[in-house]
Each structure stands twice: as C-alpha cells, then as structure tokens.
Amino acid sequence: MSEEMKNEDEKVVAAAETTAEATPVPTADTPAETADSAAVETTAEPAQPAVSETQPQIIVQRERGFSHYVGFALLCVLCIVFYFIPGIAISFAINQIPGVALGAVAAWALSAIFSVIAWFIFKLKIKGFKKSFYFYIGLCVVVFALLIAIEVLTENYNVFSSIFGMLMGAA
Numbered sequence: 001m002s003e004e005m006k007n008e009d010e011k012v013v014a015a016a017e018t019t020a021e022a023t024p025v026p027t028a029d030t031p032a033e034t035a036d037s038a039a040v041e042t043t044a045e046p047a048q049p050a051v052s053e054t055q056p057q058i059i060v061q062r063e064r065g066f067s068h069y070v071g072f073a074l075l076c077v078l079c080i081v082f083y084f085i086p087g088i089a090i091s092f093a094i095n096q097i098p099g100v101a102l103g104a105v106a107a108w109a110l111s112a113i114f115s116v117i118a119w120f121i122f123k124l125k126i127k128g129f130k131k132s133f134y135f136y137i138g139l140c141v142v143v144f145a146l147l148i149a150i151e152v153l154t155e156n157y158n159v160f161s162s163i164f165g166m167l168m169g170a171a
Helices: 002-022 032-044 068-084 085-095 104-125 129-153 160-169
Strands: none
Touching: 068 085, 068 129, 085 104, 085 129, 085 160, 104 129, 104 160, 129 160
16 A cells, blocks of 8 residues: 555655646746746646557457358359359350250350350440449440340240259250
C-alpha cells in the first residue's frame, strides 16, 4: 500500500515539474497578465503520456469447410462456361446437324476456338481491351438469354441437358 502511495506521489511531482518547465517565466518586457494567462492555459490541459502503448489486435479467422471449396470450384466452372457460352452455342448447333456427333474434347475445343474468334472480332471492331471485353460479356448474356428462351418455349427440347451431355461426351 505504501509503495502505491509513493508511486502516486512520484507521478504528481513529475507532473508538477513538467508543468513548471512548460510555464514561461515572466520577464521585464512582458506584462504579468500574459504570463498568468499562459500559466492558466498550460495547467488547464492534462499532461499526456509521451509513450502510448498499442493494444494487441485479435484476428478471428473461421475455418472454411468442404462446402466452401466445392462452391468456389463450381463458381469457377460456371464462369468458364459462361465465358465460352457463344462458342458452346455454336458447337451445340453444329452437334444438332444430323450425322454429326461431337465428342467432349472436340466440343470443348470448338467452343473455345469459336469463343476466342468471337472475342477477337469484338477486339478488332471496338478499340480498347476493356470496352471490347464488356461487349463480349454482353454477347454472352444475350446468348445465354436466347438459350433460356429456347429452353422455356420448346417443351420437349431440353437445351441445357443436351449441352451438358455434349460437353461431357454423352452420345
């Protein structure tokens, strides 16, 4: 208990010394009023500690489960399929010709080639990579909407299951 009181007394003495050093001493050419007002201003502000301690930061990280990684893989596959949807639609149209049956490798290869050709046409016609990419994504949305419209309007013609079968190699 006495040590705590002794520590508090030392803090009070140290604070008094710092305020005494900060208070200007009146000289002959300054009036006493300005010295008194300066002393009042410095004593009104509490003394700030020179060294501020930083608090330790706690980072909470949740573990990701198997479903997180499966969902991420599914999103990646869907993004790739969406990017190649114009070429996939052309490959699907070619696959619907009687007597032509594309295997999975041929379907993916043709889809990629047709999609790159379609993007390259946009790149040649539209100046700027970013702008041509936006127009190509717009084309992908339009083709996807057309495929959905064909799926909905034709009751016995399953477009998406046929495309999925074509890309997986089903006969």
